[in-house]
Amino acid sequence: MNLEFTPEEVAFREEVRAFIEENHPKHLEGMGNREDMSPEDMTAWHKILGKKGWSAPAWPVEYGGTGWTATQRYIWSEENARVGTFMPLPFGVSMVGPVIYTFGNDEQKQRHLPGILSGDVWWCQGYSEPGAGSDLASLKTTAVRDGDHYVINGQKTWTTLAQHADWGFFLCRTDPDAAKPQEGISFILIDMKTPGVEVKPIKLIDGGYEVNETWLTDVRVPVENLVGQENMGWTYAKFLLAHERSGIAGVARSKRGVEKLREIAGSETLDGKPLMSDFDFARKVSQLEIDLAALEITELRTLAGEQAGKGPGPESSILKIKGTEIQQRLTELTLEAVGSYGTPMYGSIADASSNQYPIGPDYAQHSAATYFNMRKTSIYGGSNEIQRNIITKMILGL
Numbered sequence: 001m002n003l004e005f006t007p008e009e010v011a012f013r014e015e016v017r018a019f020i021e022e023n024h025p026k027h028l029e030g031m032g033n034r035e036d037m038s039p040e041d042m043t044a045w046h047k048i049l050g051k052k053g054w055s056a057p058a059w060p061v062e063y064g065g066t067g068w069t070a071t072q073r074y075i076w077s078e079e080n081a082r083v084g085t086f087m088p089l090p091f092g093v094s095m096v097g098p099v100i101y102t103f104g105n106d107e108q109k110q111r112h113l114p115g116i117l118s119g120d121v122w123w124c125q126g127y128s129e130p131g132a133g134s135d136l137a138s139l140k141t142t143a144v145r146d147g148d149h150y151v152i153n154g155q156k157t158w159t160t161l162a163q164h165a166d167w168g169f170f171l172c173r174t175d176p177d178a179a180k181p182q183e184g185i186s187f188i189l190i191d192m193k194t195p196g197v198e199v200k201p202i203k204l205i206d207g208g209y210e211v212n213e214t215w216l217t218d219v220r221v222p223v224e225n226l227v228g229q230e231n232m233g234w235t236y237a238k239f240l241l242a243h244e245r246s247g248i249a250g251v252a253r254s255k256r257g258v259e260k261l262r263e264i265a266g267s268e269t270l271d272g273k274p275l276m277s278d279f280d281f282a283r284k285v286s287q288l289e290i291d292l293a294a295l296e297i298t299e300l301r302t303l304a305g306e307q308a309g310k311g312p313g314p315e316s317s318i319l320k321i322k323g324t325e326i327q328q329r330l331t332e333l334t335l336e337a338v339g340s341y342g343t344p345m346y347g348s349i350a351d352a353s354s355n356q357y358p359i360g361p362d363y364a365q366h367s368a369a370t371y372f373n374m375r376k377t378s379i380y381g382g383s384n385e386i387q388r389n390i391i392t393k394m395i396l397g398l
């Protein structure tokens with residue numbers, strides 16, 4: 001594998017760097033914390049990319065992808081990470097979009113793909129239920145056929161950002177008598193404004209409002225919203241999860257995070273000296289960088305495989321585990337570096353009406369909230385323990 005960029009790739013990097021510099025909204029640079037962002041902020045860059053035709057680089061060109069090579073896509077994510085852009089949310093572009101263009105019919109493609117590309121339609125993912133997370137196939141939400149409609153009843157949970165969603169993709173049980181639980185599930189698209197859909201917030205420890213309970217009571221959904229075949233939803237759900245996991249590694253963002261951590265640890269002091277000159281702290285930062293470099297090579301190898309026509313396999317689980325462990329260690333070290341300046345009491349949840357004002361440097365303000373928020377990464381997209389089970393089965397054949 002050749003890790004040197006060709007002259008064409010260097011020219012491509014210049015082109016995307018210039019585009020980002022000219023077009024990325026300046027007030028959003030470096031904003032990584034959702035609790036601060038309005039829905040408009042979260043979709044601003046997506047909409048700009050949609051107009052340019054760059055919102056879904058990995059899609060096939062016939063459906064609106066860019067046709068970039070895997071290396072060009074790698075350069076693209078590096079360049080975005082450099083300025084801390086808020087990339088398109090995964091639910092449309094990385095999750096339901098590929099399911100629709102792979103398994104959906106022409107009408108579904110024409111109806112849904114343009115809104116996903118432009119960023120005008122917000123999607124959410126209705127997989128997990130209170131009793132069905134890791135054991136997703138035990139889900140209980142039912143879809144019962146009634147003429148031209150399904151009538152859907154059940155409860156989903158942890159539905160990320162469903163409070164802003166226009167549409168959701170849901171896994172529902174259509175055959176309660178199937179021999180195996182996986183065989184009776186269907187993949188159904190639901191307009192979130194349909195009567196009977198109710199979204200209720202779950203408050204998180206970081207103070208943000210990011211996830212919800214979604215209740216479905218006698219929700220009538222036209223049968224044309226079924227994707228693919230009835231009772232085949234498990235196949236589409238697994239296809240989607242492999243795509244979801246590859247994106248969770250976040251290598252480019254972590255590299256930017258480590259640079260920032262080095263800057264912070266150069267400003268903060270311990271016993272009157274820069275924290276970065278403390279042997280123990282420097283050792284932890286170096287170990288993180290070594291692990292990140294190893295992950296980057298693994299990701300590049302996976303991308304090279306994709307370029308050669310190999311779909312995401314167990315590699316996506318490996319990238320998910322290592323990528324999220326690194327993200328968590330990064331936030332731990334950042335919080336360790338800023339100490340009490342990073343705690344909500346002093347910083348990020350400061351509220352003028354309660355006479356609490358942020359103190360300490362700007363870079364510290366969100367460290368505690370981010371630290372807490374990033375605990376999620378080893379749980380969502382299939383927990384890291386479950387990824388280890390997948391690796392065991394796929395690689396060791398156990």
Ligand SMILES: Cc1cc2nc3c(=O)[nH]c(=O)nc-3n(C[C@H](O)[C@H](O)[C@H](O)COP(=O)(O)OP(=O)(O)OC[C@H]3O[C@@H](n4cnc5c(N)ncnc54)[C@H](O)[C@@H]3O)c2cc1C
Nearest residue numbers: 125126127128133134158159160376379380381382383385
């Ligand atoms: C912030 C956040 C956002 C999310 N967003 C969404 C969303 O938008 N849509 C959606 O559908 N879901 C979403 N999820 C749900 C997520 O996919 C589940 O939380 C996850 O699959 C784990 O399921 P669970 O929470 O029910 O935990 P459980 O399945 O109850 O697991 C509890 C613990 O037991 C371990 N465990 C369970 N089974 C095994 C096993 N067989 N072997 C080894 N260990 C095991 C798990 O690893 C975990 O540590 C989100 C979750 C979070 C935290």
